[in-house]
Amino acid sequence: AQSVTQPDIHITVSEGASLELRCNYSYGATPYLFWYVQSPGQGLQLLLKYFSGDTLVQGIKGFEAEFKRSQSSFNLRKPSVHWSDAAEYFCAVGELTEYGNKLVFGAGTILRVKS
Amino acid sequence: DVKVTQSSRYLVKRTGEKVFLECVQDMDHENMFWYRQDPGLGLRLIYFSYDVKMKEKGDIPEGYSVSREKKERFSLILESASTNQTSMYLCASSRKDSTGSDTQYFGPGTRLTVL
Numbered sequence: 001a002q003s004v005t006q007p008d009i010h011i012t013v014s015e016g017a018s019l020e021l022r023c024n025y026s027y028g029a030t031p032y033l034f035w036y037v038q039s040p041g042q043g044l045q046l047l048l049k050y051f052s053g054d055t056l057v058q059g060i061k062g063f064e065a066e067f068k069r070s071q072s073s074f075n076l077r078k079p080s081v082h083w084s085d086a087a088e089y090f091c092a093v094g095e096l097t098e099y100g101n102k103l104v105f106g107a108g109t110i111l112r113v114k115s
Numbered sequence: 116d117v118k119v120t121q122s123s124r125y126l127v128k129r130t131g132e133k134v135f136l137e138c139v140q141d142m143d144h145e146n147m148f149w150y151r152q153d154p155g156l157g158l159r160l161i162y163f164s165y166d167v168k169m170k171e172k173g174d175i176p177e178g179y180s181v182s183r184e185k186k187e188r189f190s191l192i193l194e195s196a197s198t199n200q201t202s203m204y205l206c207a208s209s210r211k212d213s214t215g216s217d218t219q220y221f222g223p224g225t226r227l228t229v230l
Contacts, residue, residue: 042223043119043221043222044207046218049218051214051216090157094216096215099146099211101219102160102163106157107155107157
């Protein structure tokens with residue numbers, strides 16, 4: 001069965017600093033990979049997704065992620081963090097079924113931004 | 116924009132009560148999902164539906180049932196609420212695209228407290 005590990009429960013970065021959130025997955029086939037963000041009291045918003053093709057994926061709000069098959073990783077990056085990026089971030093791997101993706105989520109990483 | 120709405124943001128119920136959580140989407144999506152979100156555990160799939168009157172168990176269906184009588188509406192039912200069902204409940208919807216994959220769009224969540 002597929003699984004997702006987000007090794008960092010909390011991360012604190014200074015505003016303007018770069019950010020990398022780690023995500024490792026376990027899945028036997030070519031994975032469908034997603035990053036979602038959840039602001040306090042809100043639902044999840046899709047940041048970006050990887051299905052195939054270019055392993056560097058651009059998303060919304062200046063985020064990008066790189067798929068590395070050899071490391072089973074899909075880390076999320078942003079070159080300069082803004083205070084509004086403080087939120088919880090979830091990585092997910094999708095098992096493709098005849099209906100679409102059945103998602104398995106990581107436990108999440110809470111990002112704190114200090115001024 | 117896809118809009119997924121949930122009937123309540125906050126709900127407080129007593130042990131043993133029957134609880135209904137409602138979800139409505141306005142994008143004519145075939146697939147709908149119910150997740151629960153708990154700190155440190157991420158999101159876990161309870162049930163999903165790929166068509167009207169169709170349902171499939173997710174990873175943690177025990178203690179829950181679902182109903183999908185209309186395409187746009189997916190209900191989660193707690194037949195006899197228990198304190199261990201205190202959680203955040205998130206609904207999502209999706210449609211399979213030409214690649215065979217899909218992207219799930221989430222509602223704002225319902226925070227349920229069972230006393």
